[in-house]
Amino acid sequence: MNYKSIFEDVKQVVRYCNQLPDNAPLDMFMWRDGWLNSKYAWIKLIPELIAELPEPVTFKIDEDSKRRFFDEFIVDDLLEDNYPDLQDFLMNIGYTEFFGKHLQKNYEFWDEIEERDIVIPKGTKIIKAFKYFHLLDDDLKELQTKASRIVQQDCVTGTLCLSVHPLDYLSISENISNWRSCHSLDGCYKSGNISYMLDKSTVVVYLRSDNKVQLPNFPEGLLWNNKKWRMLLHFDKDNKIVFTSKQYPFSSEGAFNPVIKLINRVFKDGEGERWFSHFQRDFITTSKSGKNTPEKLIYIGTQAKPLRSIVKQDSGNLAYTDLIFNESLKYRWSYGHIRGIYEDDPWEDDTYGFDKLYDEDSIISSGLAPSDTQITLGESVLCPICNKNRLYDPDLMICSNCEEAFFSEQDLNTRRKERFYNG
Numbered sequence: 401m402n403y404k405s406i407f408e409d410v411k412q413v414v415r416y417c418n419q420l421p422d423n424a425p426l427d428m429f430m431w432r433d434g435w436l437n438s439k440y441a442w443i444k445l446i447p448e449l450i451a452e453l454p455e456p457v458t459f460k461i462d463e464d465s466k467r468r469f470f471d472e473f474i475v476d477d478l479l480e481d482n483y484p485d486l487q488d489f490l491m492n493i494g495y496t497e498f499f500g501k502h503l504q505k506n507y508e509f510w511d512e513i514e515e516r517d518i519v520i521p522k523g524t525k526i527i528k529a530f531k532y533f534h535l536l537d538d539d540l541k542e543l544q545t546k547a548s549r550i551v552q553q554d555c556v557t558g559t560l561c562l563s564v565h566p567l568d569y570l571s572i573s574e575n576i577s578n579w580r581s582c583h584s585l586d587g588c589y590k591s592g593n594i595s596y597m598l599d600k601s602t603v604v605v606y607l608r609s610d611n612k613v614q615l616p617n618f619p620e621g622l623l624w625n626n627k628k629w630r631m632l633l634h635f636d637k638d639n640k641i642v643f644t645s646k647q648y649p650f651s652s653e654g655a656f657n658p659v660i661k662l663i664n665r666v667f668k669d670g671e672g673e674r675w676f677s678h679f680q681r682d683f684i685t686t687s688k689s690g691k692n693t694p695e696k697l698i699y700i701g702t703q704a705k706p707l708r709s710i711v712k713q714d715s716g717n718l719a720y721t722d723l724i725f726n727e728s729l730k731y732r733w734s735y736g737h738i739r740g741i742y743e744d745d746p747w748e749d750d751t752y753g754f755d756k757l758y759d760e761d762s763i764i765s766s767g768l769a770p771s772d773t774q775i776t777l778g779e780s781v782l783c784p785i786c787n788k789n790r791l792y793d794p795d796l797m798i799c800s801n802c803e804e805a806f807f808s809e810q811d812l813n814t815r816r817k818e819r820f821y822n823g
């Protein structure tokens with residue numbers, strides 16, 4: 401694998417998405433060394449940098465993600481400000497019927513404009529029913545497009561990849577599948593992608609399309625894998641434990657087992673020493689009296705410990721770490737067991753331990769879940785121009801000194817204003 405040429409690509413992406421002039425002397429050697437050093441064990445396990453499951457997988461959207469998409473749609477500005485009757489209609493039918501695509505029973509409402517009762521018949525396609533609510537042509541088209549995009553995005557099929565490839569860190573939220581996050585390369589946390597690339601814990605898993613594509617914020621001609629779905633995994637340095645983070649664009653219960661299967665495949669093919677059982681369910685959450693934020697707890701060793709005592713972020717981290725900050729999400733974790741420690745060695749199984757489900761009690765009592773486990777998320781990042789200053793601005797991949805050296809005051813103001821509004 402030619403790391404030098406990979407980091408030439410990284411350089412082109414950084415130049416492009418930070419709108420840097422051609423003469424800005426980017427030098428990637430610090431990032432390259434940092435990445436090689438931090439991901440060393442993974443690079444040994446996956447010399448190609450990306451491992452895949454041979455057969456395609458399909459992930460179906462969970463109920464809570466359906467509800468979230470629906471809730472976001474019904475407070476869409478255009479809808480809320482102009483079409484309260486349509487909003488009422490949607491609130492009355494609810495998210496299940498919305499995703500079911502057709503009306504389950506007649507819908508009756510009083511039409512203020514025509515001054516009469518209107519009945520939309522059972523079986524009508526829901527996005528077709530929008531036209532009963534007197535929308536302007538352009539608005540009708542816009543809302544129908546948005547709605548159909550939401551209901552069609554209820555499952556994704558593709559090849560499951562586990563990657564430590566630098567371009568996959570850069571593109572953790574780049575896709576042509578209609579989703580984005582604050583880690584998109586035009587988003588306010590794009591430098592955080594580099595923090596993940598350089599840390600000792602983060603690995604990217606995603607579903608890719610069959611062919612490489614032109615991603616929205618990659619320079620023209622640099623084709624890369626389209627992420628139809630993605631999730632970050634955070635491992636401790638000895639790979640004893642792994643945590644999952646938020647799934648994009650939606651969460652799917654069906655994603656967890658294939659991900660475990662792929663992790664175990666990587667360790668087996670790489671002749672690693674560990675295998676992982678299924679992902680454990682939610683954290684135990686308690687609300688301490690006098691505190692607004694519930695404490696996330698996890699059983700580790702023999703006792704429940706606060707998540708924040710296990711998972712920390714580096715002081716120079718630039719990423720928005722869902723695992724720490726997103727209180728609304730539930731996470732999973734899995735323990736990595738040492739190969740051969742059980743009589744019934746799961747490595748003998750062709751499915752790479754996939755079907756071996758362990759009961760939690762035996763894990764805790766055997767003490768395999770170590771009580772000293774620590775995970776540090778997101779490494780600090782040096783400016784790739786001066787290779788001296790640390791980055792502090794999560795939405796700019798060079799330091800402000802170097803930015804000032806390459807832009808006039810007027811250009812700087814425009815750039816900063818743009819970043820402010822995009823953020």
Ligand SMILES: [Zn+2]
Binds near residue numbers: 784787
């Ligand atoms: Zn600099």
